Amino acid sequence: MCETCGCGQAAVHSHGGGPAHVHTHPLSPPASLAPIELASVSLAGSVPIAGAAAGASERSRHVALGRAVLADNDARAEANRRWLAERGVRMVDLISSPGSGKTALLEATLDALSERLRVAVIVGDPETDNDARRLRGHGAEVRQVETAGSCHLDANHVTRHLEELAGDGLDLLVVENVGNLVCPAAFDLGQGARVALLSVTEGEDKPLKYPGLFHRADAVVITKCDLIPHLRWDRDACLANVQRVRPDVRVFEVSAWTGQGLSAWVDYLAAGGA
Amino acid sequence: MHELSLVAAVVDEATRVLAREGASRVLSVRLLLGVLSCADRDALEICFPLAVRDTALAGAKLDVVPEPLTLDCRACGERGTSWDPILVCSACTSAAVDVVGGRDLVIASLEVV
Numbered sequence: 154m155c156e157t158c159g160c161g162q163a164a165v166h167s168h169g170g171g172p173a174h175v176h177t178h179p180l181s182p183p184a185s186l187a188p189i190e191l192a193s194v195s196l197a198g199s200v201p202i203a204g205a206a207a208g209a210s211e212r213s214r215h216v217a218l219g220r221a222v223l224a225d226n227d228a229r230a231e232a233n234r235r236w237l238a239e240r241g242v243r244m245v246d247l248i249s250s251p252g253s254g255k256t257a258l259l260e261a262t263l264d265a266l267s268e269r270l271r272v273a274v275i276v277g278d279p280e281t282d283n284d285a286r287r288l289r290g291h292g293a294e295v296r297q298v299e300t301a302g303s304c305h306l307d308a309n310h311v312t313r314h315l316e317e318l319a320g321d322g323l324d325l326l327v328v329e330n331v332g333n334l335v336c337p338a339a340f341d342l343g344q345g346a347r348v349a350l351l352s353v354t355e356g357e358d359k360p361l362k363y364p365g366l367f368h369r370a371d372a373v374v375i376t377k378c379d380l381i382p383h384l385r386w387d388r389d390a391c392l393a394n395v396q397r398v399r400p401d402v403r404v405f406e407v408s409a410w411t412g413q414g415l416s417a418w419v420d421y422l423a424a425g426g427a
Numbered sequence: 428m429h430e431l432s433l434v435a436a437v438v439d440e441a442t443r444v445l446a447r448e449g450a451s452r453v454l455s456v457r458l459l460l461g462v463l464s465c466a467d468r469d470a471l472e473i474c475f476p477l478a479v480r481d482t483a484l485a486g487a488k489l490d491v492v493p494e495p496l497t498l499d500c501r502a503c504g505e506r507g508t509s510w511d512p513i514l515v516c517s518a519c520t521s522a523a524v525d526v527v528g529g530r531d532l533v534i535a536s537l538e539v540v
Contacts, residue, residue, distance in 0.1 A: 211540060212540065213454050213538050213539060213540040214450075214538070214539060214540075215536050215537070215538050215539075216444055216448055216536060216537045216538075216539055217535070217536045218440075218444065218533075218534045218535065218536055218537065219533060219534075219535060220440060220533065220534050221531045221532065221533055221534075222433050222436050222437055222440070222458070222531070222532045222533065222534055223433070223436060223531070223532070224440070225436060225439065225440070226436070303429075303432070304428055304429050305429050305432075307432070335429075335465050336428065336429035336465065338465050339429060339433075339464065339465040339466065339532075340429075361512075361513075364462075364463060364512035364513075365463050365464065365465035365512070366465070368463055368512065368514065368526070368530075369463075396522065397513050397514065397515065397522075398512060398513065398514055399514070400514055400522035400523070400524075401522075
């Protein structure tokens with residue numbers, strides 16, 4: 154097979170229905186294939202291409218890249234991170250499945266936080282500003298990002314709000330990401346800490362099912378702990394599963410309703426996840 | 428389902444590469460899909476033809492190559508690979524491992540003309 158493109162075929166060949174595919178690296182095609190395939194090169198490979206010269210430039214070549222698909226987003230996130238660091242603003246990104254209690258946890262903690270710090274929140278949802286309306290009145294500036302169906306926030310969503318939210322001085326920027334355990338984990342926003350929330354009704358094996366998120370988490374918050382008496386919740390199994398994908402990560406066990414565990418969580422958030 | 432965003436980013440990068448390389452079309456794209464990349468192969472393959480329509484990648488073939496997790500163990504020094512997203516050394520079972528591969532979705536190579 155061709156080691157460069159991995160297509161499993163010989164040096165000169167065409168892909169089903171597509172344009173001819175010619176390797177410029179030296180490989181000999183099997184004799185039985187060569188005549189046919191070379192003929193197809195001369196036909197399909199001669200499709201006129203705007204701006205392309207004839208002859209040698211028609212031969213395809215492989216360009217090795219090794220570049221992360223999200224490198225542009227990563228660069229934007231890094232710019233956000235520098236912008237925030239220069240202004241002494243800490244940023245925390247909260248990620249969980251829909252309904253695991255991100256907004257309730259923020260409602261329960263923003264009052265305590267905003268007594269100590271200047272806090273702002275960016276909240277992302279596919280539609281509605283319901284969460285922003287819930288979060289207002291707790292002492293923090295709140296901006297809703299309606300992603301119009303998109304399943305995550307990216308670094309540009311944050312950039313658009315930075316100047317307005319943090320330009321005049323801010324201590325802590327909390328991002329409540331779109332409820333989703335997969336996609337938001339792939340997008341660096343420029344946060345100092347990424348926090349994964351997991352409610353006790355979701356099951357102990359969530360970290361194993363969604364390792365991409367839990368592996369990238371700087372802290373894990375187990376929410377709705379007041380419900381444990383009504384559930385078959387295996388705390389040890391959950392903690393062990395967290396450890397398997399993210400060894401030594403910090404874990405908070407909280408209830409936004411009863412206040413259990415909230416003071417340690419508030420201290421962690423106030424420090425920007427430090 | 429953020430794969431449409433991912434393949435749109437592939438199109439952006441490939442378009443820049445074409446300009447840099449003095450080429451005009453992309454014939455194929457090879458992606459490495461890491462175990463921890465948070466992307467789904469089927470969704471990438473469904474989204475790709477939509478994202479390349481009316482671009483210099485129109486008609487390009489997409490090769491998605493799964494990439495295992497590569498872990499360097501800080502305890503025993505072993506480098507191991509795993510298709511399970513479990514961060515444990517396959518040699519000594521220590522959890523003191525660094526992820527050195529299989530974390531991202533990477534554009535490995537482009538075939539251009």
